[in-house]
Amino acid sequence: MSSQNLVYQSIARAAHDHGTTTMFGLMGDANLFMVDSFVRDFGGRFVPAAHEGSSILMAFAYGHVSGKVGVATVTHGPALTNCMTALTEAARGHMPMVVLAGDTPTDNPRHLQGIDQRELVKATGAGFEQLRTPATVGKDVARAYYRAQVERRPIVLNMPADFMWQEADYDIDVLDVFTAPGGVAQGDILDNAIGMIASARRPLILAGGGAVEARDQLIRLADRLEAPLATTLKAKGLFKDHPYNIDIFGTLSTPAAYDLIAQSDCIICFGTALHDFTTDRGKLMKDKRIVQIDVDPTAIGGGLHPDAALVADAGLTAETIVYWLDEAEIPASGFTRELDIPTLTAHPVGPEKTTEGFVSYVHALERLEDALPQDRILVTDGGRFMTEVWCRLSVPDPKSFVGTVNFGAIGLGLQEAVGAGVAAPDRPVVLFSGDGGFMMGGINEFNTAVRLNLDLIVIIANDSAYGAEHIQFIDRKMDPSLTEFHWPSFAEIATSLGGQGIEVRSNAELETAIEALGGRKGPILIELRLDPMDVPRMRI
Structure with a gap:
């Protein structure tokens, strides 16, 4: 092990001293040496994401499932702006997280990627902490971890790139967090x-x-x-x-x-x-x-x-x-x-009405409730399909349920499913996503799940439309065609990305897909082809 007397080594050491064993992120010139030290000097695990915002969401779900402080790292400028939606989701989800974010060199105010990172972070509802000097590394990292736990939100620690190779003084500085109950009601x-x-x-x-x-x-x-x-x-x-x-x-x-x-x-x-x-x-x-x-x-x-x-x-x-x-x-x-x-x-099911080439969504959910692994962690993306999943799919306990509902965004589910899978590698993770959400944020991280060989089951509710908008046009007797899309085959995409994809257009094909779950090896995607006119309305 090296002597850990440089800033990048001291940040890695401080993360280790705070009990961090897994870090999600995407490397750039302001954080790559810190990540390298975290892995090589301290035996940490680095989970590389395909998009910076994904690393925030992965850390969010990891913290929810594991009960630990989630940790992510990104570099400066556009890397941090790519995290805006994810940071807002995490802040509104009240999840203790630390984000180690690089910043452009302090001596170059006209740097191409320079922005006011403090103001950017504040807009999301997350907290901001500054790495002040090479001499205060231990204290600044400790402050970020402390605030994350006490304030129950992400704290972004800003790390100027020009500090990384400077000499640093480091003393172990882990602040005790007040964890006693908040008191007894009286009076x-x-x-x-x-x-x-x-x-x-x-x-x-x-x-x-x-x-x-x-x-x-x-x-x-x-x-x-x-x-x-x-x-x-x-x-x-x-x-x-x-x-x-x-x-x-x-x-x-x-x-x-x-x-x-x-x-x-x-x-x-x-x-x-x-x-x-x-x-x-x-x-x-x-x-x-x-x-x-x-x-x-x-x-x-x-x-x-x-x-x-x-x-x-x-x-x-x-x-x-x-x-x-x-x-x-x-x-x-x-x-x-x-x-x-x-x-x-008992939620009403109603008669099974199906159009040729489509499967009944409610009946598919009722079947999947029994057929999916019972020790599952359930993750749901945003979309009109999600409320039926919440009502009809059970979970063992609240830590086994991850709903991306804090900001009303779609396209966050697969990233959080990866984080949940890393947190609980011995349990299957089941993700329900819509077609629009999967196109927006799922495709780029499905291969991450493949690389990690996660036990991940992805169910795509594919009605070839942005469904909530589709139904608004229908309600007003307007043409809904602007909400409709001719997506590529998600089942074929999953296979091309290294997983297994199965398309379902009938009850018989659903049974074939369920049978395939028993022999799954790594991520599997089941694409439910749905009639956009036959998907239940959202219940919220």
Whole structure:
């Protein structure tokens, strides 16, 4: 091992000292020597992406699935501008990440690729940290890792290219991150909240992404109250196999579960900001008491004003509520005794209507739910196809679900599927993407998955159109032809890129594709050919 006395070596060493074993990125003249040192001097793994924005998305999904700080690296100028959408997605997804971004030399203000990188990063919602001098490398890297974890967003560490071969002083400098729970609810507001919960006859517990770690405590509270459990999309799978789990709450609920939510009289919300899609723009929260618990004060009151708001840890608050219910000998509500869970969780399928040369999308999803590996990590790209996937495909737990939904973008799914696959190499990753999203961002990274030999199953919902726009033209009785595309065969593209591609135009061909999954070696792509007039509408 070299002496690590140059800046590029010290940055690599600092990443290693912070527990980073995998780094995603694309090399350029401002970061290539750092990447080389990370791999050769410290035994790190570098996963090269085909596009800079992809490396951000890979690190994002890697962090979500692994629970670690995701790390990516890019060079300066256009490399960083290529990351704008990805950084916005990651920032709005509240994922701790560090991005080691090179910058043009400080002594060349007229450099062809020079831009104000600080202002660029700020526009995405990510944080910015400057590598100040060669003497402060350890402290600056430590600050970036610390902020990423505390602020729960990407922090871009700006690294001037002319620093890299300068002498550096490096001392191990890993800052302790405050990870204790955010406190226990107390006082009059807690008393009022418990009073609302105790008097409820039809209470319901809703958990969001901020309450995933409190699963056991929320189940104890639900069992104590005899209240059904539901989750937001980001907590999908949290209560899987619980007898009174009604699955996703809101516009993605089954019709029966939607009616049940409407009939409840008190909703106890843990770790959710109550997005418009969760509340159906407030309709599901009318005429009922709302108790909202979140450790993040900015999550409370954004969508609607709750009747009781507790800035506190979800698990500890649930335990506290159970304690006082027991102390006051409050009887259980009995609400769950009325429920027929199979009816509440079954999404309608309807008759199978197919046009010659196409497969029924809903029926294909119902078949794939049973046929795909049950220990899967499910990743979804954006598009009108995605809501049916969310409703009909199950996951083992929230960390096994990666939805690229934070910025409303399409074309991010395959990149995040790669990151998920690197994080969990012993598990299959299933990606659902639309044709437009795959053309926009999937093709350039499918070969990355091939190079990495990932256990990746890609399902393309190919209606040869930008479907959400297609249906708007149809609704207004206008010509939708501008939304329609004659794409090349995605199955043939997958094969040409080193994977295996299968086209599906009938139920028989779907069964052939499913059979091929059993013998897959590396990435496989199944192209579902769909009638653009027969794809269900989005449920949001």
